[in-house]
Amino acid sequence: MICAGIGYRRAATAEDIAALVARAGEAAAEPITHLAIPGFKPADDPAALEAAATLGLPIVHIGLDELARAAPACPTRMSHPMPGCGTASAAEAAALAAAGEGAKLILQRIRTPTVTCALAASRDFGDGR
Numbered sequence: 001m002i003c004a005g006i007g008y009r010r011a012a013t014a015e016d017i018a019a020l021v022a023r024a025g026e027a028a029a030e031p032i033t034h035l036a037i038p039g040f041k042p043a044d045d046p047a048a049l050e051a052a053a054t055l056g057l058p059i060v061h062i063g064l065d066e067l068a069r070a071a072p073a074c075p076t077r078m079s080h081p082m083p084g085c086g087t088a089s090a091a092e093a094a095a096l097a098a099a100g101e102g103a104k105l106i107l108q109r110i111r112t113p114t115v116t117c118a119l120a121a122s123r124d125f126g127d128g129r
Contacts, residue, residue, distance in 0.1 A: 001122040002028050002106070003060065005036040005095025006048070012114035014050030020110065021055055024117040027107045032057060032119065036098035038090040039063040060098040070096040076109050095120035 004021045025032045035057040037048050043061040052059045073096055076089035089109045095118045096103050102123030109118045 001033045001099060002030055003034045003036050003095045003098035003103075003120050003122075004032045004057070005038075005062075005091040005093065005098060005118045005120065007038060007090035007094070007116040008041070008047065009114045012047055014047045014054060016112060016115050017047055017051035018054045020112055020115045020117045021051065021057075024107055024110055024119055028119055034058055034060050034098055036060045036062050036094035038067055038094050040090075060094075062094045062097045066097040067093040070094075073105070075105065089116065089118065091116040091118040092120075094118075099123075 004024055006017060006021065008017055021032065021035065035052045035055065037059060039062055041048065048059060067090065070093040074089050074092040076092055091109050092105060096105060099120040099122045103120045105118060106121050107119035109116050
């Protein structure tokens with residue numbers, strides 16, 4: 001399983017999200033299987049739902065506690081971690097949490113002005129990355 005974790009600003013459109021996830025997917029050896037959004041975003045956010053539909057991906061809504069547990073494995077470090085999740089990269093934390101215990105980040109956070117995306121593979125995926 002390869003999970004794309006995203007973070008996005010209120011101004012992000014579904015097209016913005018889908019385009020960056022598609023760009024991130026070009027770096028993966030296999031297709032993305034899930035789209036993970038952080039729990040501080042509404043589960044029914046129209047931009048995320050439309051992007052997921054465009055990409056043909058199910059959404060995994062990652063709770064704040066799961067984001068916090070994944071935070072130590074996130075390589076992106078900034079001076080101002082996001083409130084409520086303890087990490088500077090909601091995208092990295094969401095991807096790792098969605099991919100499950102032992103997941104590995106296969107693409108660190110990439111970004112546009114309104115969207116961030118990172119990819120993680122589950123421990124049992126493919127060659128065990």
